[in-house]
Amino acid sequence: MAGKRKSKGGDNEAGAAAHACLRRFVEFTRPRNPRPARARAARFVDDLRERVDGQGVDVLGFFYAGSTEKGTALRRFKSRESDIPGQGLDLVISVGMLPVSSIVSAQKILAAAAEGLLEAERARLERDFRRDRATLELAPVLDVRGLGQFHVSPDRSIMPVNVRHEHEQIKKRTRSAASLNAKIGFNDAIRLLKWWRYARPPREPVRAPTSLELERLAAAAFDGVGVGPTWQATLAMWCAWLAHDPPRVHLPAPFGEWFAHGASMFAEIDALTARADIVERLDLELFGSACTHANANANANANANANANERS
Secondary structure, X not given: OOOOOOOXXXXXXXXXXXXXXXXXXXXXXXXXXXXXXXXXXHHHHHHHHHHOOOOOOOEEEEEEEOHHHHOOOOEEOXXXXXXXXXEEEEEEEEEOOOOHHHHHHHHHHHHHHHHHHHHHHHHHOOOOOOOOOEEEEEEEEEEEOOOEEEEEOOOOOEEEEOHHHHHHHHHHHHHHHHHHOOOOOHHHHHHHHHHHHXXXXXXXXXXXXXXXXXXXXXXXXXXXXOOOOOHHHHHHHHHHHHOOOOOOOOOOOOOHHHHHHHHHHHHHHHHOOOHHHHHHHHHHHHOHHHHHHHHHHHHHHHHHHHHHHHHO
């Protein structure tokens, strides 16, 4: 008989609690078919090419990026508390030759044209959570013939990148982190930081870090301080290292205060010992309103059922 499946968070209470929250939305298994949407993606790019025709952007093709290429993609599923459409499949668009000064405007043209296409694509998808399924996403990276690949930030700044190299760096540090502490997964720690960014973004006017920026900053912090004995200690160490004044590493935006808050929050979670307390704090701080709203709905349903039973 197969043994009981262990939580990927190991025996660590914070890790188990974090994954308990995450499993309300995603399952930590790689899809059986990591590229299930090649034909759909090709049709999308063909339609995108037609939409931008005459706007100075020559669409040549696409390639995959993100968690699917890193081997860390999640399978989405439906539960009583959440309804998530499917694994996001990031597409990088390849275009013809452009001057550097036109990269931001070209990405803006593609994003505007893609918005309606992607909405229509999602509307056509069958909501079947019993099998692997993907939703297409336009990555904020433009592959320009003759120039290379460029990441376009929300503040319209551009940064040269090599998507394949970025993926290899994540894989390399994932292996290295496992050799230091098998309970701490480097990419899973990044995923927790991304959930925190979603739930508790920096205060305006500071924008939230993009996924690529957060991955690079996490890599720098890992290289600087490694991993701690627990999930929460590791994230507290990383955030404190990144919040150091003066900065130990170049920050693409003034994220110091945001990382300082993260260091304090994760350190407080590290001081907790009861799993219920950790889950509650993660609900309120790390995962924000999504988990809190789900808990409220679950409690409301439970109370309604209890009242109905009493009346009967």
